[in-house]
Amino acid sequence: xxxxxxxxxxxxxxxxxxxxxxxxxxxxxxxxxxxxxxxxxxxxxxxxxxxxxxxxxxxxxxxxxxxxxxxxxxxxxxxxxxxxxxxxxxxxxxxxxxxxxxxxxxxxxxxxxxxxxxxxxxxxxxxxxxxxxxxxxxxxxxxxxxxxxxxxxxxxxxxxxxxxxxxxxxxxxxxxxxxxxxxxxxxxxxxxxxxxxxxxxxxxxxxxxxxxxxxxxxxxxxxxxxxxxxxxxxxxxxxxxxxxxxxxxxxxxxxxxxxxxxxxxxxxxxxxxxxxxxxxxxxxxxxxxxxxxxxxxxxxxxxxxxxxxxxxxxxxxxxxxxxxxxxxxxxxxxxxxxxxxxxxxxxxxxxxxxxxxxxxxxxxxxxxxxxxxxxxxxxxxxxxxxxxxxxxxxxxxxxxxxxxxxxxxxxxxxxxxxxxxxxxxxxxxxxxxxxxxxxxxxxxxxxxxxxxxxxxxxxxxxxxxxxxxxxxxxxxxxxxxxxxxxxxxxxxxxxxxxxxx
Amino acid sequence: xxxxxxxxxxxxxxxxxxxxxxxxxxxxxxxxxxxxxxxxxxxxxxxxxxxxxxxxxxxxxxxxxxxxxxxxxxxxxxxxxxxxxxxxxxxxxxxxxxxxxxxxxxxxxxxxxxxxxxxxxxxxxxxxxxxxxxxxxxxxxxxxxxxxxxxxxxxxxxxxxxxxxxxxxxxxxxxxxxxxxxxxxxxxxxxxxxxxxxxxxxxxxxxxxxxxxxxxxxxxxxxxxxxxxxxxxxxxxxxxxxxxxxxxxxxxxxxxxxxxxxxxxxxxxxxxxxxxxxxxxxxxxxxxxxxxxxxxxxxxxxxxxxxxxxxxx
Numbered sequence: 001x002x003x004x005x006x007x008x009x010x011x012x013x014x015x016x017x018x019x020x021x022x023x024x025x026x027x028x029x030x031x032x033x034x035x036x037x038x039x040x041x042x043x044x045x046x047x048x049x050x051x052x053x054x055x056x057x058x059x060x061x062x063x064x065x066x067x068x069x070x071x072x073x074x075x076x077x078x079x080x081x082x083x084x085x086x087x088x089x090x091x092x093x094x095x096x097x098x099x100x101x102x103x104x105x106x107x108x109x110x111x112x113x114x115x116x117x118x119x120x121x122x123x124x125x126x127x128x129x130x131x132x133x134x135x136x137x138x139x140x141x142x143x144x145x146x147x148x149x150x151x152x153x154x155x156x157x158x159x160x161x162x163x164x165x166x167x168x169x170x171x172x173x174x175x176x177x178x179x180x181x182x183x184x185x186x187x188x189x190x191x192x193x194x195x196x197x198x199x200x201x202x203x204x205x206x207x208x209x210x211x212x213x214x215x216x217x218x219x220x221x222x223x224x225x226x227x228x229x230x231x232x233x234x235x236x237x238x239x240x241x242x243x244x245x246x247x248x249x250x251x252x253x254x255x256x257x258x259x260x261x262x263x264x265x266x267x268x269x270x271x272x273x274x275x276x277x278x279x280x281x282x283x284x285x286x287x288x289x290x291x292x293x294x295x296x297x298x299x300x301x302x303x304x305x306x307x308x309x310x311x312x313x314x315x316x317x318x319x320x321x322x323x324x325x326x327x328x329x330x331x332x333x334x335x336x337x338x339x340x341x342x343x344x345x346x347x348x349x350x351x352x353x354x355x356x357x358x359x360x361x362x363x364x365x366x367x368x369x370x371x372x373x374x375x376x377x378x379x380x381x382x383x384x385x386x387x388x389x390x391x392x393x394x395x396x397x398x399x400x401x402x403x404x405x406x407x408x409x410x411x412x413x414x415x416x417x418x419x420x421x422x423x424x425x426x427x428x429x430x431x432x433x434x435x436x437x438x439x440x441x442x443x444x445x446x447x448x449x450x451x452x453x454x455x456x457x458x459x460x461x462x463x464x465x466x467x468x469x470x471x472x473x474x475x476x477x478x479x480x481x482x483x484x485x486x487x488x489x490x491x492x493x494x495x496x497x498x499x500x501x
Numbered sequence: 502x503x504x505x506x507x508x509x510x511x512x513x514x515x516x517x518x519x520x521x522x523x524x525x526x527x528x529x530x531x532x533x534x535x536x537x538x539x540x541x542x543x544x545x546x547x548x549x550x551x552x553x554x555x556x557x558x559x560x561x562x563x564x565x566x567x568x569x570x571x572x573x574x575x576x577x578x579x580x581x582x583x584x585x586x587x588x589x590x591x592x593x594x595x596x597x598x599x600x601x602x603x604x605x606x607x608x609x610x611x612x613x614x615x616x617x618x619x620x621x622x623x624x625x626x627x628x629x630x631x632x633x634x635x636x637x638x639x640x641x642x643x644x645x646x647x648x649x650x651x652x653x654x655x656x657x658x659x660x661x662x663x664x665x666x667x668x669x670x671x672x673x674x675x676x677x678x679x680x681x682x683x684x685x686x687x688x689x690x691x692x693x694x695x696x697x698x699x700x701x702x703x704x705x706x707x708x709x710x711x712x713x714x715x716x717x718x719x720x721x722x723x724x725x726x727x728x729x730x731x732x733x734x735x736x737x738x739x740x741x742x743x744x745x746x747x748x749x750x751x752x753x754x755x756x757x758x759x760x761x762x763x764x765x766x767x768x769x770x771x772x773x774x775x776x777x778x779x780x781x782x783x784x785x786x787x788x789x790x791x792x793x794x795x796x797x798x799x800x801x802x803x804x805x806x807x808x809x810x811x812x813x814x
Contacts, residue, residue: 012775019657020762023755026660066650068773073623073647115675119668126661145654156665190612196621212612
């Protein structure tokens, strides 16, 4: 097991900065919380960029032994390619959501501190710390603690408006999340009993395909699927989004479910031996395919814009699972393409879905409701938000040039390359359905209102610019040269260090 | 030998029986009582396994703190009996959940029997190297040393939990005083208990937190006792919870994690790295962090029990 690498200290600060910021924001309260959050999340983007640059330059993961103690006794922090890429994604989305939230979650004048703004800024920092811990953790129990922090922060952000109906939906989310955590923890305990270590690197070197290991993996997978809302465990996700503020929905859909996905990959690609993982992967991908079809069809029929976007998350999460049978098929070239496709899907969906929820919030704010059938005039009232929604939709459908297109194209070619053409059919079908529901929203928004309609109130452009910037990033991911994506392969088992995409 | 097998078997059977009773209990209060009994039996089971720290934590958190929170919740839910019964899962759902839980339990039991024997573990190595941080209690050595990052994140999560509870309050109550107001008890058993017990409890709680580095005990266990003493005085109407906007409350809650984090960062400059203790003054530094941690745990547990703000300050 390698020790602390040069630049490993960056990982400590990536975690300590938001955690310390959260404590300071909680202690100082009021407007200080907002200032601390903006400063810490801004610095977080720089740190995440530095981590990604170091990983890319070294062609090897960054690692830090906490307290100078090596596993199995100590805990290791590690940034491999996927962690660095997702960390950068998370930090940019977090900062964007913070900038968006300056208008909606400012402490009102005349009071020193108000409930919702204080909770928003403090939990935003908490979420940032939890995401850093979940992405950088290399110890299964430490990752459990990160998952719990993630639940608390995400749940509280979703409840921010404090409506009773919302508490009921969030309680359902809490049940799914807690049962998921309990199953994950049971699996972790079994693995410790079997191997005497919880370090992912050590487990990867020693794991056997025996009954305790397989049961542990099954429990952890079930737990993580519940937290990711993979069909048929998606029931909590749409209601959890329905009454949440746009900023919370953006984080929940864009980032929180992705952190659970990275953990799932840690279990399936690192800990589990390739033979049983490869044998069981089509099952997960089958659920993913069902999620794509069911989620898209249900999204097509939604009356409310927020629920439409939420069901779209159920569908887009499904794509992530298609990568598993392709990565584990035993074909090095297909594995590389599928891996990049999956990570790119996770990242571009994070940007696109955050943009979509933020712009959906702006559209609903401008037209006074969020009924999909009656959005006419939104294009005139908040043109920038509608453009952001459309660009994000481009990426979700998979139209070139966009990050979503490149991701789906890579998965498609990997599917055909390994002779698993049926996944390719699902990808294409899902794209058509996605186009359908994105079109519904755009067509409605761009309809010219009757001349008698009241003039919409002018909106401040700041929040819409943030949504547009996120949407542009999700599109721009498709314009990056492939060489820039060598990063995500670093540290993947079976990948040659520093190999191209 | 036979006697200890019998005792263990009895404890295990009672744990299962208490769990079954909790699930089948006719009323919510009965279920809470069943859950408290279940927790106490589990404490006994941990003691039989030789895990004194876990037993103490189970008694403090799993029984005492959770029990009070559950009882308060039951009392509050009395107003909305219809909503509660409407939210209860149906018979089919309960049966399905029971079957699923039973299947997972059975599979776990079989998997545990298939684990290697003797179990590979880190206990021997941790025990051999416990002296490195100057801590005689191996559990403390693991928590403050090897698994310090877990503990740091958990202590941060405790602050989050308190804020999560507070943020459920109505907007107009923000900054106010949490929990119900209890009438001041001038006589009767509660009044007597609330005046006699805290002085003893504060000494015991502080001692258990202090002794944690050498013997079974620690910040969570000691902090829980301190919180319980405050809770007793609160229920007897002797003290009032502080307003959540007050600076001392906020500082008490973050003191532990903040001290731990700062000491950890200091380790990057003065010792082998983040969360390493500088050998020259490891002991005083650990003591300082543990003291702050005890304060924060006690404050967090007390405020979690008190609940969201309900009255103007």
